[in-house]
Amino acid sequence: MNQVLLPNLFFEEELLASATARSPQARRIVADLGPVMGLLSGGGIASPPMGRSSDSQRTIVIVDNSNRPTELPTILQGVEYRTAAEVAAIVAETATRDSPDPGGWEAIAWGWSESAVRTLRNAGLLVNAPDPSVVRTINSRQFQAQFDVALDSGGVEQIESFGTLCRSIPKVVSAVQAGYEFAGLGWVIKADLSHAARNRLLGTSPILTASHLAWLESRFALGEYVYVEPWVERFMECGLQFHVLQCGKAAPVVEFAGESQMLTDKAGRYLGSFVQRRSGGLWDRAIDQGHRIAESAARLGYIGPLGIDCMLFRNPHSRALTLLRLSHDINGRLTMGRLALSLKKFAEPEETVVWIHAPTNRAENEKDESDRYLARGVRITPTSPGLIGSAPPATRTLLVASRNIELLRATCREILRRDV
Numbered sequence: 001m002n003q004v005l006l007p008n009l010f011f012e013e014e015l016l017a018s019a020t021a022r023s024p025q026a027r028r029i030v031a032d033l034g035p036v037m038g039l040l041s042g043g044g045i046a047s048p049p050m051g052r053s054s055d056s057q058r059t060i061v062i063v064d065n066s067n068r069p070t071e072l073p074t075i076l077q078g079v080e081y082r083t084a085a086e087v088a089a090i091v092a093e094t095a096t097r098d099s100p101d102p103g104g105w106e107a108i109a110w111g112w113s114e115s116a117v118r119t120l121r122n123a124g125l126l127v128n129a130p131d132p133s134v135v136r137t138i139n140s141r142q143f144q145a146q147f148d149v150a151l152d153s154g155g156v157e158q159i160e161s162f163g164t165l166c167r168s169i170p171k172v173v174s175a176v177q178a179g180y181e182f183a184g185l186g187w188v189i190k191a192d193l194s195h196a197a198r199n200r201l202l203g204t205s206p207i208l209t210a211s212h213l214a215w216l217e218s219r220f221a222l223g224e225y226v227y228v229e230p231w232v233e234r235f236m237e238c239g240l241q242f243h244v245l246q247c248g249k250a251a252p253v254v255e256f257a258g259e260s261q262m263l264t265d266k267a268g269r270y271l272g273s274f275v276q277r278r279s280g281g282l283w284d285r286a287i288d289q290g291h292r293i294a295e296s297a298a299r300l301g302y303i304g305p306l307g308i309d310c311m312l313f314r315n316p317h318s319r320a321l322t323l324l325r326l327s328h329d330i331n332g333r334l335t336m337g338r339l340a341l342s343l344k345k346f347a348e349p350e351e352t353v354v355w356i357h358a359p360t361n362r363a364e365n366e367k368d369e370s371d372r373y374l375a376r377g378v379r380i381t382p383t384s385p386g387l388i389g390s391a392p393p394a395t396r397t398l399l400v401a402s403r404n405i406e407l408l409r410a411t412c413r414e415i416l417r418r419d420v
Contacts, residue, residue, distance in 0.1 A: 071386025240338030
């Protein structure tokens with residue numbers, strides 16, 4: 001089946017009742033990363049969750065005309081990049097020529113916001129999306145708080161509610177104090193709709209500042225919740241990828257598409273995802289919890305992709321042990337980890353493979369860079385266009401693979417220009 005992909009990477013902002021202005025830097029990041037949604041071409045997410053075979057006839061990614069990508073790497077050749085108006089003309093033409101309706105096209109958004117549904121329907125596509133209120137619920141901290149459990153590796157210690165859902169300043173003050181006492185490292189306060197380190201406050205003192213209080217008051221004035229968590233020393237993070245399938249009139253079916261361990265810096269910022277790595281059952285308990293979360297989302301009426309992030313962190317009360325937080329983020333949308341899973345077919349036996357998001361190196365020819373690393377035993381495959389509009393992307397994506405994990409780590413440090 002033909003695919004039309006909409007990379008609305010501002011999905012969380014689209015869910016907010018009061019949209020926030022997008023900075024030029026944020027718009028540029030979206031323009032740079034939107035085209036890599038084409039990696040899903042041919043059922044790359046894993047065909048059972050998406051309900052399609054791997055022989056898709058045509059894949060189109062919707063882009064703005066000013067940000068049309070060119071100089072496509074081999075891995076994206078065959079993917080078309082078109083404006084919404086161009087897609088509408090193509091769908092109308094094929095519907096007239098091949099069938100009386102546009103049913104031969106599958107519409108896939110990064111996330112099912114109301115604006116995404118409008119864009120795809122205006123392009124003449126049939127859209128099967130969950131109710132907007134359900135999408136908002138699934139992506140909220142209120143939903144995530146129900147499942148926010150942490151367990152120790154020995155099964156002895158269990159924290160039933162890792163964070164605290166708050167709707168008043170006094171409750172926030174109490175939760176911040178408790179979080180600070182738990183780990184001694186600080187705290188994070190997240191808005192009800194906050195993902196990818198956006199819409200949050202960080203602090204290392206139990207005292208809230210005037211700017212903290214003003215931010216909180218603005219949230220509470222809108223009737224919103226916030227979520228307060230202790231800041232902990234992360235050891236490892238993983239994205240668990242599920243899909244809720246609508247199967248005709250039958251009850252929805254939950255499929256587990258796979259796990260993609262995250263590559264992060266010391267501050268926990270996302271730098272990429274492991275495409276192929278043996279976890280040895282490390283995340284099994286989180287996967288079990290993920291099934292329960294996905295089934296709960298399905299009962300509410302959600303259908304589509306669901307990414308659940310879990311983490312191992314050092315136990316502040318016993319430094320020798322780690323705790324497993326089963327779900328610190330629930331994303332009712334596609335994720336970068338889901339794109340990483342589509343690259344498994346490019347991994348060779350015995351390799352560790354990671355998909356990284358790195359600053360563009362304008363000083364070196366991309367082929368020369370790849371050849372230099374290959375001579376050292378590291379294979380690099382570009383996965384981003386060479387140009388976005390008329391300029392190279394500020395952020396490029398690369399598939400980096402090696403049979404030597406230390407060489408792989410050193411290469412990622414060099415390319416990313418930071419410790420990992």
